[in-house]
Amino acid sequence: MKQDVAINLNGEIYTGRVELRTVLVDFIREVAGLTGIHVGCGFEGRCGSCTVILEGVAVKSCLMLAIQADGAKVLTPEGLARGGELHPLQTAFRDHHGLQCGFCTPGFLMTLYDYVKDIVARGEVPDEVQIRQAMAGVLCRCTGYVNIVAAVRQTIDRLNAMTPAERQKWFPL
Amino acid sequence: MKSEISGDVPWVGQSIKRKEDHRLLIGEGSYVADITMPRMLHVGFLRSPHAHARILRIDATAALALPGVMGVVTGQDTAYLGSILSDLSVPNLPGETKRPIFGPLPLDEVKYVGDLVAAVIVQERQALEDAIDLIEVAYELLPSVIDAEAALRPGAPLLYPEWGDNVVYHQRLEKGDVDGAFASADLVVRERFRGHRCGATPMEPRSCLASFNAAEGLVLWLTTQRSHIKRHLLAEFFKMPDNKIRVIAPKDVGGGFGVKAPLYREEILVCHLAMRFGRPIKWIENRQENLQNIGQERDQIHELEIALTREGKILALRDRMVANCGDARVPIYVSFAMPWLGMMYLPNGYTIPCVDIDLTCVVTNKAGLTPSRSFGSFSGRFAIDRIVDIAARRLGIDPLEIRARNCIREFPYVTATGVNVDSGDFLGALAKIRDALSYEAFRAEQALARKQGRYLGIGFSLGIEFSGLSSRILVPMERQPGYGVATIRVDANGQVQVAHGDQPQGQGHDTTISQVVADELGITPDDVNVISGDTQSVPFAAGTLASRMGGYTTSAVLLAARGLKPKLVRIAAYLLGIEASGPENFVFSRGEIVWRNDPAKHISLAHVAETALLAPTELPPGMDGGLNYTAHFEADTNGMHSCNVHGVIVEVFPQSGQFDILRYVAVDDAGRAINPMVVQGQLHGGIALGISNACFEEYVYSESGDQLATSLQDYLIASARDLPHIETVEHNVPTPHNPLGAKGKGEGPTGMVPGALGNALEDALVPLHVSITEMPFTPERLWRLVEAVRD
Secondary structure, three states: EEEEEEEEOOOOOEEEEEEEEEEEHHHHHHHOOOOOOOOOOOOOOOOOOOOOOOOOOOOEOOOEEEHHOOOOOOHHHHHHOOOOOOHHHHHHHHOOOOOOOOOOHHHHHHHHHHHHHHHHHHHHHOOOHHHHHHHHOOOOEEEEEOOHHHHHHHHHHHHHOOOOOHHHOOOOO | OOHHHHOOOOOOOOOOOOOHHHHOOOOOOOOOOOOOOOOEEEHHHHHHHHOOOEEEEEOOOOHHHHHOOEOOOHHHHHHHHHHOOOHOOOOOOOOEEEOOOOOOOOEEEEOOOOOOOEEEEOOOOHHHHHHHHHEEEEEEEEOOOOOOOHOOOOOOOOHHHHOHHHHHHHHEEHHHHHHHHHHEEEEEEEEEEEEEOOOOOOOOOEEEEEEEEOEEEEEEEEEEOHHHHHHHHHHHOOOOOOHHEEOOOOOOOOOOOOOOOOHHHHHHHHHHHHHHOOOOEEOOHHHHHHHHHHOEEEEEEEEEEEEOOOOOEEEEEEEEEEEEOOHHHOOOOOOOOOHHHHHHHHOEEEOOOOEEEEEEEEEEOOOOOOOOOOOOOOOHHHHHHHHHHHHHHHOOOOOOOOOHHHHHOOOEEEEOOOOOOOOOOOOHHHHHHHHHHHHHHHHHHHHHHHHOOOOOEOOOOOOOEOOOOOOHHHHHOOOOOEEEEEEEEEOOOOEEEEEEOOOOOOOHHHHHHHHHHHHHHHOOOOHHEEOEEEEEOOOOOOOOOOHHHHHHHHHHHHHHHHHHHHHHHHHHHHHHHOOOOOHHHHEEEEOOEOOOOOOOOEHHHHHHHHHHHHOHHHHOOOOOOEEEEEEEOOOOOOOOEEEEEEEEEEEEEEEOOOEEEEEEEEOOOOOOOOOOHHHHHHHHHHHHHHHHHHHHOOOOOOOOOOOOOOOOOOOOOOOHHHHHOOEEEEEOOOOOOOOOOOOOOOOHHHOOOOOHHHHHHHHHHHHHHHOEEEEOHHHHHHHHHHHHHHH
């Protein structure tokens, strides 16, 4: 059985007629052709490489159906940069060597997008344990996470140094 | 050289940001799964639910009736293709080797849970599971054997009855008067160690896409560490010329760690099916079949004993080493190449003059061992570093002191197993770890903590890490060359392209190679474009393995850049009107070729390149156009190695068996770090894998042969919250055997973990007399050990 869906991905509406059982990650990768997010586990939500921002919240797109996201606004790594300028998270990952093979990186970027948005809004300065806790939903085999922690710290510092309006630019969802 | 004229800082040695990152951060990485082609079909595999069974019947009627199912292919359909293994794909090592005979799909027998049964080809990927579920197979169950020692007993079920036993490989390696050393020893320590089955498990599963047409031949996009070797093996198997096969590892491969080095049956099948169906066919491995089939390594038992003097000097080592190789149907490695190299590295960084090691590699009804970072040595490194600590405790010698007394001090040193260790400084590294962990202060804190009922412990490991393997080792081991190779082509605008044979899986090769070329040719890393992975455009090489990039491939890159210089300076001199002279009279700096005698006389590399490529009429008389150079590098030694020391501090909670890693410090020898940030990243990742392996991960087989960890919920890869901060301390000793002095990084850090961690755990539990001899270090295992002693 098939159904029409229309999903706003990074500000652009993609439509498709999909099987009801089609998961969101398959819609994003195969129907919309946005291959920035990846599938690294058995659609069990453990690896986190498929994480996207759906209506402002980080979700694992292998754990929901495309039809559930019908009409929703979704952000993927392709939509993080603004006018050619990299998102503070992207810059920090590069500055601190927070990625190696890059397969899990999109999952970290989207998970941490949600996290830093929240942390900065609440004016909190998390310690290392809290940052590591926030990262636990995404698995990486290359980096040992050390440099990702450093990247999160830099991102929070940079966002804190911005005016609310500047900051808002980096969080469209 | 250039700094004396321009004051430039060399690029080598700088932690410049990686060139690879931008595309990966904006979602433009390109992995095999991202590639699609018109009319592409998808393939999936029906796999065995039994550890050992005869296939009586396969009925695909219902599956074939499903819309979109294009075919079901079984072993009967592919039998004519013949057997996969040949002299090219079986290690040629001293000792007794046997060879399993098998084709891409089994004719009538499955040998482990997850083994291939049939291939299903569909139009839409989503139909795969439906179709696979509809295939009916009748099996006759056969007796199975899971445990390696049980498989050695008389009457055990045989994996390959034609062999007469279950031994795929056996070697006894003897050097020196071992019996005499044991007879004269003041102390003999004997222990049985078990290194469990775990491995590397990259986040990107296996994936490939094959297409075939008469003009191009077979084109295979593959997530692999070694395109050329696989092309050559595919050509041999399909009886096609090499030049009718093109293997492409895309720019982005989602981690390899050794797992993507063998040629797999599934990859051969996808090629076959693309030719059989005349359409592109794609296979994306799912995580369940990934965990059932590949990335499984270690799985060794060591019955190890060492003989020592009263002063703690190790005189001799004996080991009865048994490796559980599973079904061993893994081309190139046949699952015994890893334990063999593990045996060679058993003495590690310790000077042990006499050894007697008996290695038995056993086939069982488990998945075959596939290479995983630390290649065969994870269990042995655990055993040797543990037994050194056990001996130290019995002799009342400090663990750092016994290491100082037994580590390699004079270089080069050849171990009793024949490994050449060229350079390093263990004593210096031991001093640095002592400082980094404030050793004396820690011992005082530990003593105090014990009085308060807290269990703190410290442990060390000491080891050598190879920096590539020379052809003299790699040719017999894997029938492959060890050389590094690179081709440099200069473009007409003076920018350069480097094609090399060491395609990366995240290690930052584009960046480090660019740094090396930039220094040599006086340009910037941005002027360098690096390509790899495509057999059509890069020179033949063995691929990325054994940490060979830092020592071998960067050296070839350097030599290729250097090889261009005589021609470059001849053109420069001619155009400048200077009497022709050699490269030693010119400096390459900031895009210019500058005459040493008079720096006012200089010409841009771009001008020289444009002349060579576009205006050969203006070249010196008799000179041909073009600017290309290919260099091969083979070190003038059998082995370049780093000498490293790791240390860890833990706190154990005996009531629950849980523990915290409070500090983890690696004192590491990168020779000369081309990009220290990249080196550090390799250490972080390698150590994280080691901790995750040692503490959390295990491929658990039930007695009936079910592999129980078939999802990442069960096969526990450590997350950020499970791991400590990892500290690194440089202790670089350049190797004299390559032009930069650089040593490779990647393979080594992982194997340093279990010894250091096991030693720390036992040190913490000394008051409870617990002995740590098995992995993984789960809370349950530690709790049981504590409880057993209490009872």
